Amino acid sequence: MSTAALSTRGLDKSFGSLVVAKNIELDLPRGARYALIGPNGAGKTTLINLITGMLRPDQGRIFLEADEVTALRPEERVKRGLVRTFQINTLFPHLSALEAVTLAVCERRGYAGTWWQKLPAYPDAIEEAYAILLSLRLGASCYRPTRELAYGQQRLLEIALALATNPKVLLLDEPAAGVPQGESAELFSVIADLSQDIAVLFIEHDMHVVFRFARRIIVMVGGRILVEGTPAEIAADARVREVYLGGAHHG
Amino acid sequence: MTSSAAAEPQRYLEAQIRWRPLEIAFWLATLLPFVLTPNYLLLASQIAITALFALSLDLILGYAGIVSLGHAAYFGFGSYTAGLIAKWGWGEPLTGLIIAAAAAGLLGYLTSFIIARFRHLALIMITLGLGLLLAEAANSASWLTGGADGLQGVRMWKLLGMFQFDLFGTTAYSYSLAVLFLLFLVARRVIHSPFGLALRGIRENAVRMPAIGAASPAHIRKVYTIAAVMAGVAGALLAQTTETVSLETLSFQRSADVLVILILGGAGRLYGGIVGAIIYMVARDQLSGINPQYWYFWIGTLLVAVVIFLPNGILGGLARLMPARRSPA
Amino acid sequence: MIASAFGVLFDGFAYGMLLFLLSVGLSVTLGMMNFVNLAHCSFAMLGGYVAVSVTNDLGWPFLVSLPVAFVAAAVASVAFERLLYRRLYRATDLDQCLLTIGIVFISVAVAAYVYGTIQQPLNVPSYLRGTVSVMGQSVGVYRLFLIGVSLLVTLLLVATLEYTRFGAQVRAAVDNQRMARGLGINVDRVFAITFALGSGLAGLGGALAVEIVGLDHAFAFTYLVYVLIVVAVGGLGSIAGSFVAATLLGISDMAGKYYFPELGAFLIYFVMVTLLMWRPLGLFGRR
Numbered sequence: 001m002s003t004a005a006l007s008t009r010g011l012d013k014s015f016g017s018l019v020v021a022k023n024i025e026l027d028l029p030r031g032a033r034y035a036l037i038g039p040n041g042a043g044k045t046t047l048i049n050l051i052t053g054m055l056r057p058d059q060g061r062i063f064l065e066a067d068e069v070t071a072l073r074p075e076e077r078v079k080r081g082l083v084r085t086f087q088i089n090t091l092f093p094h095l096s097a098l099e100a101v102t103l104a105v106c107e108r109r110g111y112a113g114t115w116w117q118k119l120p121a122y123p124d125a126i127e128e129a130y131a132i133l134l135s136l137r138l139g140a141s142c143y144r145p146t147r148e149l150a151y152g153q154q155r156l157l158e159i160a161l162a163l164a165t166n167p168k169v170l171l172l173d174e175p176a177a178g179v180p181q182g183e184s185a186e187l188f189s190v191i192a193d194l195s196q197d198i199a200v201l202f203i204e205h206d207m208h209v210v211f212r213f214a215r216r217i218i219v220m221v222g223g224r225i226l227v228e229g230t231p232a233e234i235a236a237d238a239r240v241r242e243v244y245l246g247g248a249h250h251g
Numbered sequence: 252m253t254s255s256a257a258a259e260p261q262r263y264l265e266a267q268i269r270w271r272p273l274e275i276a277f278w279l280a281t282l283l284p285f286v287l288t289p290n291y292l293l294l295a296s297q298i299a300i301t302a303l304f305a306l307s308l309d310l311i312l313g314y315a316g317i318v319s320l321g322h323a324a325y326f327g328f329g330s331y332t333a334g335l336i337a338k339w340g341w342g343e344p345l346t347g348l349i350i351a352a353a354a355a356g357l358l359g360y361l362t363s364f365i366i367a368r369f370r371h372l373a374l375i376m377i378t379l380g381l382g383l384l385l386a387e388a389a390n391s392a393s394w395l396t397g398g399a400d401g402l403q404g405v406r407m408w409k410l411l412g413m414f415q416f417d418l419f420g421t422t423a424y425s426y427s428l429a430v431l432f433l434l435f436l437v438a439r440r441v442i443h444s445p446f447g448l449a450l451r452g453i454r455e456n457a458v459r460m461p462a463i464g465a466a467s468p469a470h471i472r473k474v475y476t477i478a479a480v481m482a483g484v485a486g487a488l489l490a491q492t493t494e495t496v497s498l499e500t501l502s503f504q505r506s507a508d509v510l511v512i513l514i515l516g517g518a519g520r521l522y523g524g525i526v527g528a529i530i531y532m533v534a535r536d537q538l539s540g541i542n543p544q545y546w547y548f549w550i551g552t553l554l555v556a557v558v559i560f561l562p563n564g565i566l567g568g569l570a571r572l573m574p575a576r577r578s579p580a
Numbered sequence: 581m582i583a584s585a586f587g588v589l590f591d592g593f594a595y596g597m598l599l600f601l602l603s604v605g606l607s608v609t610l611g612m613m614n615f616v617n618l619a620h621c622s623f624a625m626l627g628g629y630v631a632v633s634v635t636n637d638l639g640w641p642f643l644v645s646l647p648v649a650f651v652a653a654a655v656a657s658v659a660f661e662r663l664l665y666r667r668l669y670r671a672t673d674l675d676q677c678l679l680t681i682g683i684v685f686i687s688v689a690v691a692a693y694v695y696g697t698i699q700q701p702l703n704v705p706s707y708l709r710g711t712v713s714v715m716g717q718s719v720g721v722y723r724l725f726l727i728g729v730s731l732l733v734t735l736l737l738v739a740t741l742e743y744t745r746f747g748a749q750v751r752a753a754v755d756n757q758r759m760a761r762g763l764g765i766n767v768d769r770v771f772a773i774t775f776a777l778g779s780g781l782a783g784l785g786g787a788l789a790v791e792i793v794g795l796d797h798a799f800a801f802t803y804l805v806y807v808l809i810v811v812a813v814g815g816l817g818s819i820a821g822s823f824v825a826a827t828l829l830g831i832s833d834m835a836g837k838y839y840f841p842e843l844g845a846f847l848i849y850f851v852m853v854t855l856l857m858w859r860p861l862g863l864f865g866r867r
Contacts, residue, residue, distance in 0.1 A: 092455035094451075116440060116444065126261055373861070380849045559664075
């Protein structure tokens with residue numbers, strides 16, 4: 001049994017009396033396509049913040065394959081392949097998409113510290129960035145500043161930035177947030193086409209998308225994991241229906 | 252991936268950083284004062300020095316987004332170092348310049364560890380505080396700095412063994428201009444390097460940087476040190492070309508002035524500091540007969556006007572008039 | 581030795597109270613709207629000059645000039661807020677700094693033009709002069725008065741904040757602006773009123789400062805640094821923070837000048853930098 005790409009043990013976090021994470025135990029195998037669902041306020045984004053190091057847990061441990069990363073700073077976890085995207089576009093408004101992705105590639109390749117060589121002296125990094133943009137159908141508009149891109153394209157750029165870091169584990173926080181339903185299917189097909197080497201966990205509210213693209217679903221409520229299973233198991237689970245599926249869902 | 256498809260982004264990035272004809276014309280024009288206004292070469296030298304200082308601030312403010320109210324610390328430190336070396340008997344300009352640059356760089360490097368850890372108001376206050384601390388220290392250590400009277404006895408030897416610094420300013424301007432141009436080339440390269448791209452990333456969205464694996468504090472420390480070296484060189488040039496050093500070089504006044512100059516010209520646009528310096532220094536020279544209070548009235552009004560109507564400075568305003576050009580700002 | 585220590589403490593505390601009056605408005609408005617108003621001390625300076633003109637030229641009693649200074653500064657701040665500041669609420673820190681520094685430059689030049697560059701004389705009434713004996717120590721009457729006014733103001737501020745509806749709105753807006761709006765609080769109006777009050781207090785501080793530290797055209801600049809130190813060290817949006825930081829700063833400055841005169845202002849700057857490094861959000865800051 002190979003080690004999981006990402007696992008957490010006993011992750012706890014509280015803000016005073018507000019418990020945002022309680023005893024989170026997670027195992028994400030290589031090539032996973034997991035969905036994390038739950039009502040608003042369940043602690044899903046908080047969990048991503050905890051796993052990536054943006055938030056420090058009160059207790060618990062986080063493992064990337066066999067290595068413990070609990071004490072590492074966020075950028076160090078990214079260098080080891082633990083990467084996330086943001087629910088709200090967190091991009092570089094005045095950089096072009098090409099520059100943004102090239103930056104991420106340069107950081108990964110260790111070029112970002114050289115101040116005495118011009119950027120075009122690294123054609124390998126530029127080519128790689130361009131290839132990523134092409135694969136996400138952003139090739140044509142990659143020369144324009146990010147803030148001029150359409151919203152849907154910006155969401156794709158979020159993913160492009162993450163891919164540029166060569167992730168082993170990819171945590172997508174509502175990748176299709178705000179994207180109209182027609183386009184979100186296309187966005188998710190891009191995610192589905194990602195390499196089988198990458199373990200993907202995505203937070204999503206649209207149940208159609210979840211049931212179509214996820215191979216396993218984790219349900220979170222009130223900071224705790226309620227249940228985990230295949231889509232069929234989750235759909236049949238009475239507790240889940242009561243807590244979440246019965247209510248209105250936001251597309 | 253066909254090679255032609257991959258070549259396109261490459262060409263786009265190359266085009267971004269190519270020398271524009273206007274730039275070449277500008278640098279050729281900097282030679283004009285020798286011919287057109289030979290009586291103003293000392294002023295021209297001052298402008299070049301101020302431009303270099305503003306350029307150094309642009310690296311940290313315009314490109315990395317660090318608001319510093321104490322950048323004069325490195326200017327003054329370089330100035331006093333160069334002045335003291337000459338006062339103590341070694342008046343050779345070039346080596347003095349290099350030593351002063353190294354000293355300012357060291358100070359920059361040490362303080363960068365503090366700077367890189369903070370943001371927003373705390374950062375502004377700390378840069379202000381550090382600048383004020385150094386100014387106070389220099390004021391108190393009058394046995395070293397000459398205190399309020401300034402440094403006396405700075406005597407420079409001939410530049411390259413041939414050119415004496417004199418009241419006509421020919422040597423001064425040639426020296427300052429050459430150094431400015433050299434360091435401008437360095438700054439230009441820094442901005443167009445992968446490191447420069449990382450700096451802009453920090454400025455554009457500091458939160459995103461760790462999420463793409465960037466260690467921002469290391470980048471900030473690096474650019475801060477480079478900027479300190481450049482500011483130190485500017486200060487040293489001032490000491491050497493005027494053969495005096497005063498407490499004013501470390502003052503909050505100077506830190507505020509260089510900030511105004513950079514904003515006036517436009518931060519994050521490589522030439523903003525130079526343009527701002529030219530306009531500010533020429534205006535101040537022409538209006539120097541006027542009561543200093545009036546000067547501050549007009550500077551204040553200009554600042555308010557720039558912020559409200561020309562938020563990206565003069566170069567930004569000009570850029571809006573020429574939408575076809577896409578500069579990597 | 582003890583007598584001088586007490587003297588340093590007392591004078592330092594009085595100076596601190598002055599700094600508190602000058603700074604509290606800035607701390608609260610910075611905490612609420614994140615608007616960097618470096619021209620805050622220009623309003624203080626305005627209050628000072630108004631008090632001087634009112635007592636010297638109009639012959640009004642000093643005690644009357646204090647509320648007049650308060651009102652003058654408050655009204656002026658409303659005008660500025662309406663005409664200029666409003667446009668920059670969502671601008672960058674830097675732009676706000678620059679705009680307000682520009683206003684400081686203008687105010688300093690105008691003050692020099694109208695009043696000249698010399699220190700302004702102010703005729704403080706005789707019952708506020710001299711010294712009085714408190715617990716066997718000799719203390720300045722004016723400083724005692726200053727402390728009294730400041731403590732009264734502090735009580736009023738705290739009472740308003742804790743017990744009035746407006747105070748609750750202010751606390752909500754400082755804590756979480758977005759949520760306050762969501763709750764139906766008219767944050768813009770709350771801010772405008774708070775801003776006017778804060779500037780008014782600065783004006784009051786300016787009027788009170790004339791007798792203690794002197795008033796000249798550069799006041800807006802000179803005291804800006806101290807006010808920024810108080811605000812940064814105390815923490816944005818915190819009255820308690822401003823109070824503690826101002827006291828700390830006032831006493832340190834007095835102690836520094838008395839015990840280590842060669843160090844000059846070195847001590848306060850050093851204290852500030854170290855405190856900020858330990859607590860970048862200020863002693864009572866939360867963000």
